[in-house]
Amino acid sequence: MSFTNLKELIELAKQEKTTISELMIKTEVEQKGCSRGTIFEKMSEQFTVMEEAVRRGTISPVMSRTGLTGGDGNRLHQYAQNGNSFVNPRTLNAAANALAVSEVNAAMGRIVATPTAGSAGILPAVLVHALDNGKFTRKQIVQSIFTASALGLVVANKASISGAAGGCQAEIGSATAMAAGTLVELAGGTPMQVGNAVGIALKNSLGLVCDPVAGLVEIPCIIRNGLHAITAQAAADMALAGIASVIPPDEVIHVMHEVGQQMPESL
Secondary structure, eight states, rough: OOOOOOOHHHHHHHTTTTTTTHHHHHHHHHHHOOOHHHHHHHHHHHHHHHHHHHHHHSSOOOOOSSSSSSSSHHHHHHHHHOOOOOOOHHHHHHHHHHHHHHHHHHOOOOOOSSSOOOTTTTHHHHHHHHHHHHOOHHHHHHHHHHHHHHHHHHHHHOOOOHHHHGGGTHHHHHHHHHOOOOOHHHHOOOOHHHHHHHHHHHHHHTTTOOOOOOGGSSHHHHHHHHHHHHHHHHHHHHHHOOOOSSHHHHHHHHHHHHHHHHHHTTT
């Protein structure tokens, strides 16, 4: 499996009557020469790190070493508990989760780059949110992370996941697409719906520039993680509702690469 083309990945999953996560696990087993159990255990450890970062930044304020940012994950988490928000308070917790992980990153804490440190809040945010909702088991969520890794691999091979090279769309955009597709598979959606979620999420992130204040992954990066966690959930729901990405996801990924190439160096 080359993981350079989403269409091929989706078709293979359909042919073999399996999921994208299963194809990824199979590839990992073949390439690493490890057992399925070992591969799964390693991914379970990654999820533990993700969850720890979410809890750390939502339960109490985490401040960055620069003093530029901090405490917003906790602030939003507390605000959501009041129940007076425009966004459903439970949904708002997904944004709080993402802010929390990004703040742990800015404070030199331990995070999992998904796919990068600058966009590391989005996938953990929606997965821990799904765990907290009680609809999915921890095992199901760990399984779904393999979907995220397969999708991230396609984007990295086909375009870029580097903000410096492709703009913030390559980081936040890729993370949003990975998270959206992962949620679709977690909810029992088809491989085709996973692809639609990727296309929908990524289209909404095209042209996002990398413009960090003082060259640090803090402003506007942390806030973007928070907002895009909710975007990922909305894109997943659209795909599960039967909404298709009119432009095939592979073409959206290609366009993201082209946009990144055309962006001025200053962006």
